[in-house]
Amino acid sequence: MAVIIPAYNAEQFIERTLASVINQTYRNIEIIVVDDGSTDETASIVRRLSNDDPRIKLLQQKNSGVASARNKGIRASKGIYIAPIDADDLWHPTKLEKQLRVFAAAGNDVGLVYTLYRTIDADDKAIITPKRMHPHGWVFMQHLGQNFIGHGSSAMFRRDVLLEMGGYSSRLRENGAEGCEDFFLQLSIASKYRFDVVKEHLVGYRRTPGAMSQDFVRMLISRRMVLESLFARCSEMVSPILSDVMFRNDVEIARLGLKRRRFAAVGMNFARVLWRSPSQFAKVVGATLAIFRRKAKQGTKLEREGRSSGIGKPFWDYAVDELFDRGENTDYRALLNNLAAMDSKLGPCGGYLAQHPERGTFAMPQEGSGSDSPFLLRGLE
Numbered sequence: 001m002a003v004i005i006p007a008y009n010a011e012q013f014i015e016r017t018l019a020s021v022i023n024q025t026y027r028n029i030e031i032i033v034v035d036d037g038s039t040d041e042t043a044s045i046v047r048r049l050s051n052d053d054p055r056i057k058l059l060q061q062k063n064s065g066v067a068s069a070r071n072k073g074i075r076a077s078k079g080i081y082i083a084p085i086d087a088d089d090l091w092h093p094t095k096l097e098k099q100l101r102v103f104a105a106a107g108n109d110v111g112l113v114y115t116l117y118r119t120i121d122a123d124d125k126a127i128i129t130p131k132r133m134h135p136h137g138w139v140f141m142q143h144l145g146q147n148f149i150g151h152g153s154s155a156m157f158r159r160d161v162l163l164e165m166g167g168y169s170s171r172l173r174e175n176g177a178e179g180c181e182d183f184f185l186q187l188s189i190a191s192k193y194r195f196d197v198v199k200e201h202l203v204g205y206r207r208t209p210g211a212m213s214q215d216f217v218r219m220l221i222s223r224r225m226v227l228e229s230l231f232a233r234c235s236e237m238v239s240p241i242l243s244d245v246m247f248r249n250d251v252e253i254a255r256l257g258l259k260r261r262r263f264a265a266v267g268m269n270f271a272r273v274l275w276r277s278p279s280q281f282a283k284v285v286g287a288t289l290a291i292f293r294r295k296a297k298q299g300t301k302l303e304r305e306g307r308s309s310g311i312g313k314p315f316w317d318y319a320v321d322e323l324f325d326r327g328e329n330t331d332y333r334a335l336l337n338n339l340a341a342m343d344s345k346l347g348p349c350g351g352y353l354a355q356h357p358e359r360g361t362f363a364m365p366q367e368g369s370g371s372d373s374p375f376l377l378r379g380l381e
Helices: 014-022 042-052 066-076 095-105 140-146 159-165 181-190 216-231 239-259 263-276 278-298 330-346
Strands: 002-007 030-036 056-061 081-084 110-120 126-128 156-158 194-206
Touching: 002 014, 002 066, 014 030, 014 042, 030 042, 030 066, 042 056, 056 066, 066 081, 066 181, 081 095, 081 159, 095 110, 095 156, 095 194, 110 181, 140 181, 140 239, 140 330, 156 159, 159 181, 181 216, 216 239, 216 263, 239 263, 239 278, 263 278
Parallel strands: 002 030, 002 081, 030 056, 110 194
Antiparallel strands: 081 156, 110 126, 110 156
């Protein structure tokens, strides 16, 4: 069992993250920290902790991005199962044990097991407990519609599945849109394998000012590139749903980008949409204007839909099932139920993609080799 921790200038949180990994009830783990060219004390902290726990191994590379760092750690690992965690997140002590238990009871068609999470602040206090449905089985369509995993510190993968998929893609970073590497890989796996879930809040997913996950416009643009890549190879059954997901994503880029004065990002995405589909461009502009007109009439009321109350305690003070809720608003739940029905039809027969990736080894470049990595969704090339 291998834990992979990519770290870049993570001195503020890396010790807390490693403590949550070291204290896992499942003890037979290798802990690989990949320092992605940090300029702070990240490496020194990891070296100090490794002196007390021989399971910790530090690797270093020049700054190449989160995908490259994770891939380097995966290549160096030996575990049958792989569990990544970002260098500022936290795990409940039973996370790995419970996920491994699910894998042990599952068939070979399960490629990923995830858990629920709480969003935490810099002081480890819960600020959001998302209210979402938690699908399992064939979930490709549902994941397109909701991204129900939501981040990179929850999933556990079978190693052979990661090898088959080619690891994490660095192409988002190469295209200036780093951020959705996890979503990219999860969808790749969902196109060929079933998911399972531990329905407990076992991850503290940290959001702090300056973190990549806090740049929501950038994350949406990254997601747009993933969706474009999928659209180039999806089946006829998937195409209309994917087109609608891209439309809603484009509207959100425009809404949030204009609100946060990210005019260049909005303009570039508008240009991309116009070039690909003038009719879609007109729909996006019309929907965006309608949102701002509606907001002007309603005033600036803070919407907290999709968040649970009772927040503010430290992550460790919550029971793992506290504030558990399968909620979504009625209309959205109906949409997800429709997507679940499509999953039941398309998943067993491999009907998601018209063009499937090549199978093979973990064919990624060695550091400095300059060679390209074959990846499932080549639309980012």
